[in-house]
Amino acid sequence: MQLELRHLQAVCRIAEAGSLGGAARRLGVSQPALSAQLRRIERVTGGELFVRGRAGVEPTALGQFVLAKARRVLNEMDALGAEARAVADGTPLRLGCILLVLLDGLLAQTDRSMSGREITVDLEDSVTTLTRMLGAGRYDAIVYGEVNDHEVPLPEGARARTLVAKEPFCIRVSARHPLAALDRIALPDLAGETWMALVEDDDGGPEALSAACAAAGFTPLLRHRITDRKMHYDLIAAGRAVSLSQPTAPDVPGTVMRPLVGSPVTGRIRLAWMRSALSGEQAALLYRAAARAHLANVGNHPFHQVWWNAHPEAHPALD
Structure with missing residues (x-):
């Protein structure tokens, strides 16, 4: 499996929501489906991206690294779409x-x-x-x-x-x-x-x-x-x-x-x-x-x- 934009968005939503349940609601999917997707993403990235903490899930060191890269990529894609619309006749x-x-x-x-x-x-x-x-x-x-x-x-x-x-x-x-x-x-x-x-x-x-x-x-x-x-x-x-x-x-x-x-x-x-x-x-x-x-x-x-x-x-x- 190769990482796609939707995978990066899922990782970011989990971090923002602080829980799989909250992220699933924002993404409009079930929590079991998001959990399965996260496991597939972790197999590609080579390790756990989140661990359970007192207040929900927290990113691991690897998770922090992936999150930083994911946010940069998603911001670039947002900018691409916005700038393309601005210059399109x-x-x-x-x-x-x-x-x-x-x-x-x-x-x-x-x-x-x-x-x-x-x-x-x-x-x-x-x-x-x-x-x-x-x-x-x-x-x-x-x-x-x-x-x-x-x-x-x-x-x-x-x-x-x-x-x-x-x-x-x-x-x-x-x-x-x-x-x-x-x-x-x-x-x-x-x-x-x-x-x-x-x-x-x-x-x-x-x-x-x-x-x-x-x-x-x-x-x-x-x-x-x-x-x-x-x-x-x-x-x-x-x-x-x-x-x-x-x-x-x-x-x-x-x-x-x-x-x-x-x-x-x-x-x-x-x-x-x-x-x-x-x-x-x-x-x-x-x-x-x-x-x-x-x-x-x-x-x-x-x-x-x-x-x-x-x-x-x-x-x-x-x-």
């Missing part, structure tokens, strides 16, 4: 996103920074769908959000960078609402309101909203889940609902944006890509384009500009 960069404010300016920024490469952008309502399609090869990269401490699991072979480490969500209410006259709104004052349900339900947002409202002494009444921006804003302007909003969202006639006292709900924006689809250079260009698209909206509301200036740790790393 007519190969678009396939980007998936949830509905983020920065999306409106992202294409203009990529046109400037990515040398006119064709880019396709698809919107999804689910972060889970985004990550699944990233792993399946439908998307080369995705831009998505995470709320409070929620972390979105990524598929094998993906890398990620944080665009915005933390931003406080705001509240959008009708301009005729009594609370619209305030500079900041306390969450308990919204206890009797009808809320717009969050579009994404798997980014930690619903749990964060429920927890924040529970801490404020009430359960939010969620009645509307609308993906159409105009209808969303029209309902709020009419006084029929309130909603959480990114602080970079634009002004909309008939509505106002206000920060929440204590910033009980915060968001994080991330970029993830498949190493086999995007080279490091292409990923860096896309990161900078997304970061500039976000920065273009930071000044939409003076209160957020003040917050942003006071929190440099939240800024994207453009150096």
Whole structure:
């Protein structure tokens, strides 16, 4: 038997998972099948690659050697695929996103920074769908959000960078609402309101909203889940609902944006890509384009500009 890429991937997954069972689940095979494959690999390499330890399996000295070589080979293969796609004529960069404010300016920024490469952008309502399609090869990269401490699991072979480490969500209410006259709104004052349900339900947002409202002494009444921006804003302007909003969202006639006292709900924006689809250079260009698209909206509301200036740790790393 000769070693193949799938054998190297199996060895790496075992090391990453720390157990045969965990690695088998990641690889989508049974544990007995993976154990048999590992024995065949060890016959080729000439000795045991892993031994059982207190916390699972641990690589032997030979295992460490094979792992180092395997990771190098797999990284080279990922780079080969990504660089070949980048130079191939007519190969678009396939980007998936949830509905983020920065999306409106992202294409203009990529046109400037990515040398006119064709880019396709698809919107999804689910972060889970985004990550699944990233792993399946439908998307080369995705831009998505995470709320409070929620972390979105990524598929094998993906890398990620944080665009915005933390931003406080705001509240959008009708301009005729009594609370619209305030500079900041306390969450308990919204206890009797009808809320717009969050579009994404798997980014930690619903749990964060429920927890924040529970801490404020009430359960939010969620009645509307609308993906159409105009209808969303029209309902709020009419006084029929309130909603959480990114602080970079634009002004909309008939509505106002206000920060929440204590910033009980915060968001994080991330970029993830498949190493086999995007080279490091292409990923860096896309990161900078997304970061500039976000920065273009930071000044939409003076209160957020003040917050942003006071929190440099939240800024994207453009150096």
